[in-house]
Amino acid sequence: MKIATVLRDDHHTRNVDQELRKLLAQKTECPHIFIEPGGDEKPDMVFSIGGDGTMLEAVHQYGFEPFYVGIHTGHLGFYADWHPDELDDLVEALVNNEPVLAEYPIVSCHIRTKDGQSIEKWTLNEVVIRNATLSSLVVSVCINDAEFENFRGDGLIISSPSGSTAYNKAVDGALLHPSIEAIQVAEIASINNMSYRTINSALVLPKHHHVDLKISNPQIMLGLDREHAVWENVDSITCRVGANKIKFARYKKLTFWGRVRKAFIVGQE
Numbered sequence: 001m002k003i004a005t006v007l008r009d010d011h012h013t014r015n016v017d018q019e020l021r022k023l024l025a026q027k028t029e030c031p032h033i034f035i036e037p038g039g040d041e042k043p044d045m046v047f048s049i050g051g052d053g054t055m056l057e058a059v060h061q062y063g064f065e066p067f068y069v070g071i072h073t074g075h076l077g078f079y080a081d082w083h084p085d086e087l088d089d090l091v092e093a094l095v096n097n098e099p100v101l102a103e104y105p106i107v108s109c110h111i112r113t114k115d116g117q118s119i120e121k122w123t124l125n126e127v128v129i130r131n132a133t134l135s136s137l138v139v140s141v142c143i144n145d146a147e148f149e150n151f152r153g154d155g156l157i158i159s160s161p162s163g164s165t166a167y168n169k170a171v172d173g174a175l176l177h178p179s180i181e182a183i184q185v186a187e188i189a190s191i192n193n194m195s196y197r198t199i200n201s202a203l204v205l206p207k208h209h210h211v212d213l214k215i216s217n218p219q220i221m222l223g224l225d226r227e228h229a230v231w232e233n234v235d236s237i238t239c240r241v242g243a244n245k246i247k248f249a250r251y252k253k254l255t256f257w258g259r260v261r262k263a264f265i266v267g268q269e
């Protein structure tokens with residue numbers, strides 16, 4: 001089995017990585033090849049060691065083929081099941097148990113520029129569109145090619161179900177179970193007065209729907225999970241549920257709603 005690890009950059013996380021490699025070598029019979037970052041080799045399994053942000057980095061590095069396992073070196077994550085104290089149990093489970101596979105939908109994002117470029121991106125958490133300056137973002141929103149609203153405000157977040165617990169939650173979007181194949185469009189500080197009006201509620205679009213965002217601003221700040229950049233001359237952005245999914249290998253019974261409870265209500269007991 002070819003294995004890759006993606007690490008948060010701290011001492012504790014590097015120690016956990018070393019411990020995991022040692023246990024895998026000791027306890028498993030098949031030889032593992034650890035893939036070093038930056039090469040062409042494709043792993044079968046990727047361990048993300050760090051936080052949810054580390055998992056975002058891992059999935060953008062290795063894409064849709066491998067299975068992902070998350071070890072959290074901070075608080076319990078939405079993408080990370082295992083605590084560093086449980087590495088023995090994790091390796092035991094890898095050797096003896098069949099994992100439950102969880103496939104999480106992504107947001108597919110098609111960006112068209114005014115000079116005719118067409119760029120495909122995808123995100124596991126969300127696409128964020130904000131104006132590049134402090135003035136309002138102005139966007140004409142169409143759903144399934146029909147005019148819906150003219151948005152004016154700070155920005156829009158188009159999130160996946162697993163991204164719904166991240167930035168989307170901070171703007172009062174709904175939390176969606178990752179088995180629901182949908183995207184959610186949520187507003188950041190929309191202007192609603194006698195001149196401008198938006199729906200001012202988060203919208204959940206099913207798999208066969210899409211949203212087109214026609215941009216008026218000459219520059220926007222575009223966030224694609226961890227990647228943030230100023231984009232010039234974006235004409236429009238289309239978002240829909242992506243055709244691919246990210247595959248997680250689950251060896252533990254942790255429910256999505258259990259994670260939500262631990263993350264936002266009771267903390268880790």
Ligand code: NAP
Pocket residue numbers: 050051052053054056074077078125126162163164165166167168170225226
């Ligand atoms: P960051 O600003 O350093 O951390 C953002 C926080 O979001 C971290 O605590 C991270 O958890 C957590 N997070 C990431 N994905 C999550 C998910 N699916 N559900 C619940 N929490 C999640 O940024 P980062 O580490 O590079 O992560 C990028 C993400 O930050 C973006 O995708 C966006 O969702 C989020 N963000 C949130 C806000 C907000 O809530 N106001 C603003 C900007 C960006 P870990 O500590 O476990 O890594």
